[in-house]
Amino acid sequence: MMPVDDDLYKTSCVVQATTVEQVQAVVKICDEFAIPVWTISTGRNFGYGTAAPAKRGTVVLDLKHMNKIIEIDPDLGTALVEPGVTYQQLFDYLEANNLPFYLSCPAPSAIAGPVGNTMDRGVGYTPMASIS
Numbered sequence: 001m002m003p004v005d006d007d008l009y010k011t012s013c014v015v016q017a018t019t020v021e022q023v024q025a026v027v028k029i030c031d032e033f034a035i036p037v038w039t040i041s042t043g044r045n046f047g048y049g050t051a052a053p054a055k056r057g058t059v060v061l062d063l064k065h066m067n068k069i070i071e072i073d074p075d076l077g078t079a080l081v082e083p084g085v086t087y088q089q090l091f092d093y094l095e096a097n098n099l100p101f102y103l104s105c106p107a108p109s110a111i112a113g114p115v116g117n118t119m120d121r122g123v124g125y126t127p128m129a130s131i132s
């Protein structure tokens with residue numbers, strides 16, 4: 001959806017991390033060699049570049065496989081989740097654990113996730129907007 005040549009946004013490579021240690025190692029190497037990094041969570045930023053980086057030659061750090069729900073606080077209504085967790089996963093978790101919360105998803109719905117949406121300064125469809 002960009003009005004310029006796609007080649008301007010070609011990546012050097014895509015790295016799919018599954019642990020915090022891997023993320024740290026990738027960032028350390030990229031820092032050492034001054035390689036730009038573009039991080040995505042579920043990579044469903046449709047309409048705003050999807051998973052494409054902002055400039056050519058960037059390493060895309062894909063976190064979609066880090067998808068654990070670490071903790072949901074039933075009193076405060078807060079969720080601690082890894083970046084690849086989707087709204088669908090979160091919804092299923094709430095249902096399975098009988099937690100009385102309602103998610104405020106953006107229009108692309110269940111396939112996107114709260115971390116990427118928050119980093120994108122996104123909003124959902126309830127008066128409270130995004131849960132995150």
Ligand SMILES: Cc1cc2nc3c(=O)[nH]c(=O)nc-3n(C[C@H](O)[C@H](O)[C@H](O)COP(=O)(O)OP(=O)(O)OC[C@H]3O[C@@H](n4cnc5c(N)ncnc54)[C@H](O)[C@@H]3O)c2cc1C
Nearest residue numbers: 041042043044045046047106107112113116117119122123
């Ligand atoms: C028809 C249509 C309707 C839409 N409606 C809405 C809407 O109602 N509300 C809304 O908010 N958006 C909307 N969007 C935009 C977008 O699809 C959503 O914001 C979606 O939630 C983003 O996808 P994601 O959660 O997979 O984020 P990602 O694509 O994973 O991430 C979004 C961006 O945030 C940054 N980022 C992500 N994760 C990290 C991280 N761990 N560390 C550092 N930076 C990170 C990156 O720059 C990344 O490009 C819409 C798009 C379309 C095409």
